[in-house]
Amino acid sequence: MTTPVVVCGRSGRMAGLIADAVSREPDLHLTARLSTRPQPAADALAALADLDRDRPPVVVDFTAREATAALLVQARTVPCSLVIGTSGLGESETALLEEAGRHRAIVTAANFSVALLAVAGFVRDLSGRTDDSWDAGVLDIHFTGKRDRPSATARLLAAQWRTARTRRRGRPETGEEGAEEAPDIAAFRIGNAVSEHRILAAGPGEHVEVVHRVADRTAFLPGILQSVRFAAGAPPGLYSLEDVACERLPAALGP
Ligand SMILES: NC(=O)c1ccc[n+]([C@@H]2O[C@H](COP(=O)([O-])OP(=O)(O)OC[C@H]3O[C@@H](n4cnc5c(N)ncnc54)[C@H](OP(=O)(O)O)[C@@H]3O)[C@@H](O)[C@H]2O)c1
Structure with missing residues (x-):
């Protein structure tokens, strides 16, 4: 059937x-x-x-x-x-x-890529394991004319970082409290790339960068x-x- x-x-x-x-x-x-x-x-x-x-x-x-x-x-x-x-x-x-x-x-789902699920899990893990000396930012690149900005995926990735941070500190995971934990998002709408999301996290003496790029829908x-x-x-x-x-x-x- x-x-x-x-x-x-x-x-x-x-x-x-x-x-x-x-x-x-x-x-x-x-x-x-x-x-x-x-x-x-x-x-x-x-x-x-x-x-x-x-x-x-x-x-x-x-x-x-x-x-x-x-x-x-x-x-x-x-x-x-x-x-x-x-x-x-x-x-x-x-x-x-x-x-x-x-x-x-x-x-x-903000993003139906199964690979992006793994990236989101990694961001949560990294945020939960690092101490307060670490900060993160999200770069959101989409084609010219995309209607929403920042993208739902960028907001999702930022939320993963924030949630893990606030959880580690035993603070409420939603609401205004803990809002300062949310990474900044920089959005660009240029060219015809489907999408690129880049997560940057940095602590003393090291940084981590993860890129998820969609070349084809x-x-x-x-x-x-x-x-x-x-x-x-x-x-x-x-x-x-x-x-x-x-x-x-x-x-x-x-x-
Ligand atoms: N969650 C995810 O993983 C994911 C992945 C890719 C895209 N998206 C999202 O999916 C949506 C569609 O993406 P797309 O690339 O297919 O866009 P698109 O090529 O611009 O197509 C827009 C579609 O929306 C329909 N539509 C109905 N009312 C509309 C209105 N008032 N204004 C504009 N369009 C209207 C159109 O219907 P008609 O064909 O009948 O005109 C058309 O099928 C976007 O929101 C995009 O961000 C989500």
Whole structure:
């Protein structure tokens, strides 16, 4: 039995790549491509309600902030799971994600590269092991015209450093307290590079530099396809790529 998959966006770079990749997977079935513009999302998504209710689709959305917000509102009434990759989501979209995650399985990630997961883990580890004489900074380089700045990935990497630091000191990991622990982020929007994130950390007499460079958007596909399969079988909840990679389901359902 194949998993039905709906890809949002018609002309988008990610939408095209994801639709092609889904079409090549024998256990997935590309059921529809949805454009949420110019028509309202409600019209576009109404088609989903006609799909087989016994096998709700996984809707994959790599579009734009406003389109993703409209999708999340519609997902309240349309049975589906979601994989959301749109960058630059703000507080209102985060609230929508949390609300939708109470009724639907949603995988969301600032960066669907599985390699980036390992980089984030390394940043956490380095921050937790070094003392207060160490500082860090994040460089965020993307193509001209990228809408969000700094990137969600740069903010994620900075958050890894900050969280490990505040945890080591026994201070709250969120909120204003500990904000000074967050590394500075410098963002450049130049040329047509897909993305480059560089983490610099330095202490007395030594420094560490890690570079994650995406030359081709196909780098995101393994993480996205893995997330689609995970979302198809997961109970309602808001999941990260780390949950997907570790096949981490809610404790009550775990082995
Ligand atoms: N999380 C990750 O790992 C990851 C990786 C790569 C990209 N992204 C994010 O995925 C999103 C799409 O990236 P992309 O490179 O595919 O972008 P793109 O080529 O510019 O495509 C934008 C897509 O958004 C859709 N869209 C709907 N409403 C829109 C609106 N009001 N304004 C602009 N676009 C609208 C477009 O739909 P139509 O085709 O129907 O016009 C199009 O499919 C971005 O937010 C990007 O940062 C995330």
